Amino acid sequence: MVAVTQRINSYLGGVSKQSDDKMLPGQVRECYNGFPDATYGLTKRPGFKHIVNLGTGTTYDDGKWFYIKRDDDEEYVGVIKGSNINIWNAVTGVACTVNYGTGAQAYLSGAKTDYKIITVQDTSIVINSSVTVSTQAAPTFNPHRVASVEVQYVTSSTTYTIEIVINNVTQTATYTTPSSADVNTILTDLESDINAMTGDHAQITVTRLANSLELTSTLAMDVHAEGGLDNKGLTVVEDEVASVGELPIKSVHNRTVKIINTASSADTYWAKFVAHDGVSGEGYWEETRDPGVSPGLDNSTMPHELINTAVNTFTFQKITYENRLVGDNETNSHPSFNGQTITAGFFHNNRLGFLSKDNVIMSQSGDFYNFYFKSAQTTIESDPVDISCSSIKPTSLHAALPTAQGVVLFSENQQFLMFADAGVLTPGLTTIRALSNYEMDRKIEPVDVGTNLNFITKTPGYSRVFSMVTRGQQDNPQVLDLSRVVKEWISPDIDQMISSPQNSMIAMAGQSLNEVFIFRYYNDGKENLMEAWTSWLMPGTVQFIATHSDDMYAVTKQGNQFVLSKAALSQSP
Numbered sequence: 001m002v003a004v005t006q007r008i009n010s011y012l013g014g015v016s017k018q019s020d021d022k023m024l025p026g027q028v029r030e031c032y033n034g035f036p037d038a039t040y041g042l043t044k045r046p047g048f049k050h051i052v053n054l055g056t057g058t059t060y061d062d063g064k065w066f067y068i069k070r071d072d073d074e075e076y077v078g079v080i081k082g083s084n085i086n087i088w089n090a091v092t093g094v095a096c097t098v099n100y101g102t103g104a105q106a107y108l109s110g111a112k113t114d115y116k117i118i119t120v121q122d123t124s125i126v127i128n129s130s131v132t133v134s135t136q137a138a139p140t141f142n143p144h145r146v147a148s149v150e151v152q153y154v155t156s157s158t159t160y161t162i163e164i165v166i167n168n169v170t171q172t173a174t175y176t177t178p179s180s181a182d183v184n185t186i187l188t189d190l191e192s193d194i195n196a197m198t199g200d201h202a203q204i205t206v207t208r209l210a211n212s213l214e215l216t217s218t219l220a221m222d223v224h225a226e227g228g229l230d231n232k233g234l235t236v237v238e239d240e241v242a243s244v245g246e247l248p249i250k251s252v253h254n255r256t257v258k259i260i261n262t263a264s265s266a267d268t269y270w271a272k273f274v275a276h277d278g279v280s281g282e283g284y285w286e287e288t289r290d291p292g293v294s295p296g297l298d299n300s301t302m303p304h305e306l307i308n309t310a311v312n313t314f315t316f317q318k319i320t321y322e323n324r325l326v327g328d329n330e331t332n333s334h335p336s337f338n339g340q341t342i343t344a345g346f347f348h349n350n351r352l353g354f355l356s357k358d359n360v361i362m363s364q365s366g367d368f369y370n371f372y373f374k375s376a377q378t379t380i381e382s383d384p385v386d387i388s389c390s391s392i393k394p395t396s397l398h399a400a401l402p403t404a405q406g407v408v409l410f411s412e413n414q415q416f417l418m419f420a421d422a423g424v425l426t427p428g429l430t431t432i433r434a435l436s437n438y439e440m441d442r443k444i445e446p447v448d449v450g451t452n453l454n455f456i457t458k459t460p461g462y463s464r465v466f467s468m469v470t471r472g473q474q475d476n477p478q479v480l481d482l483s484r485v486v487k488e489w490i491s492p493d494i495d496q497m498i499s500s501p502q503n504s505m506i507a508m509a510g511q512s513l514n515e516v517f518i519f520r521y522y523n524d525g526k527e528n529l530m531e532a533w534t535s536w537l538m539p540g541t542v543q544f545i546a547t548h549s550d551d552m553y554a555v556t557k558q559g560n561q562f563v564l565s566k567a568a569l570s571q572s573p
Contacts, residue, residue: 014532036532053092065544101317141292159229296323327376
């Protein structure tokens with residue numbers, strides 16, 4: 001029998017489940033605890049250094065784990081379980097202090113798959129997709145309680161009349177000018193007559209201004225005024241005016257009037273008077289909110305914040321979202337996540353974005369917690385963006401990854417790209433178009449590996465890993481099945497995926513598995529010269545993994561003990 005000799009230069013091909021005739025040189029059937037490296041070849045995986053024991057028993061089973069990095073001395077690993085948050089310093093192992101704002105713990109009512117956490121500097125935003133967003137209760141607004149009676153001009157020997165109807169009873173204040181009269185004389189006499197009224201009319205309060213009277217009643221009233229030669233010398237303004245020119249020059253502080261403009265409700269807005277002295281008299285009118293609508297979002301139902309207030313100290317509290325300052329439910333409506341749940345969040349273009357069903361809602365530019373327009377009369381570029389995906393398939397967005405081309409949006413059956421031709425997302429220019437049609441597991445968040453986006457697709461027997469590369473706003477992306485060579489090898493029980501762009505690596509794990517599935521690659525700028533799958537066997541079931549730079553953290557459950565450990569990925573042989 002002739003001897004056959006084959007030289008294998010390295011085992012950098014990693015695991016392959018293909019038949020022998022399709023396997024490339026350097027690929028193997030299984031590779032446990034290996035770490036393929038384009039420089040050093042296939043080495044043993046780095047060892048994990050024990051940092052601290054976290055707890056025993058079922059304390060953190062099915063918890064939502066997360067990682068926060070402030071600087072080299074402040075790296076934290078935490079877990080949400082029940083209505084509590086526990087955090088440890090990943091460098092020293094010290095248990096951190098977590099304080100709670102009033103009512104904040106009520107927001108921690110979800111399962112581990114309900115939470116999404118995004119971190120910017122020292123603030124992490126915690127999103128619970130099991131909580132339905134609601135708004136503050138609308139205040140009670142009683143119309144026809146205020147009227148402004150203003151003298152427009154004075155003519156001699158004419159009658160100035162104010163008729164006030166309350167509960168179908170009419171009482172009148174009248175003054176007939178002599179041959180010579182002034183505004184002060186007219187207003188003094190009319191004010192005296194109103195103060196002398198009886199019955200329900202006695203509840204009217206009169207505020208005297210330079211050329212007008214401000215009438216306030218605890219009961220609904222209908223006020224009519226006339227005077228002068230053409231009966232236009234005395235005018236009255238109640239809750240509405242036809243145009244801004246009819247507003248009184250002087251009024252009382254916070255006096256609110258609706259400006260109709262035209263028959264269309266789109267150009268109707270509300271204005272309130274701001275007195276210079278905060279009481280009455282001279283001032284100006286500014287746009288405001290309809291006094292009968294909800295002022296804004298209910299902070300207790302919106303995503304909360306976890307703030308790192310000091311070393312090893314955190315505070316979990318409600319976020320103070322900006323109220324609606326102008327308009328009404330038509331001209332400045334609530335964000336489309338009102339009455340729905342928020343499924344994910346992201347930061348892009350100096351805006352905070354939330355996903356809800358098939359909608360993408362982004363805050364005002366530079367004002368992360370403001371989701372309302374600045375004016376009900378016009379739209380400006382910094383106003384919030386609220387846009388829906390148009391698709392013939394059922395669409396429920398659950399993840400977003402910003403890229404140079406725009407924001408890639410993920411649903412279970414389809415992917416989208418949100419972009420603007422000018423590059424900057426604005427209410428008038430933002431567009432969403434379908435990008436690809438791949439099934440995706442909604443419980444595992446996609447990750448960004450430098451220039452590639454990776455996401456998971458599951459079948460009953462195994463998991464697949466896809467890599468997407470966007471190629472421009474009008475070009476279809478390139479999508480590759482990275483797990484083709486290891487088909488049916490990756491467990492269907494994985495529930496997390498992380499990436500390390502610096503190490504050209506992705507890793508997948510599951511809380512019921514003691515195995516971590518690793519994919520590493522090396523690209524020379526044109527093509528991948530190395531693609532290798534391997535798996536690491538851990539000392540317990542992997543509750544959580546995270547990477548930053550060249551460090552990997554792992555929380556494992558060994559028997560009934562939860563353990564935090566750390567490995568250096570850049571370790572040389």
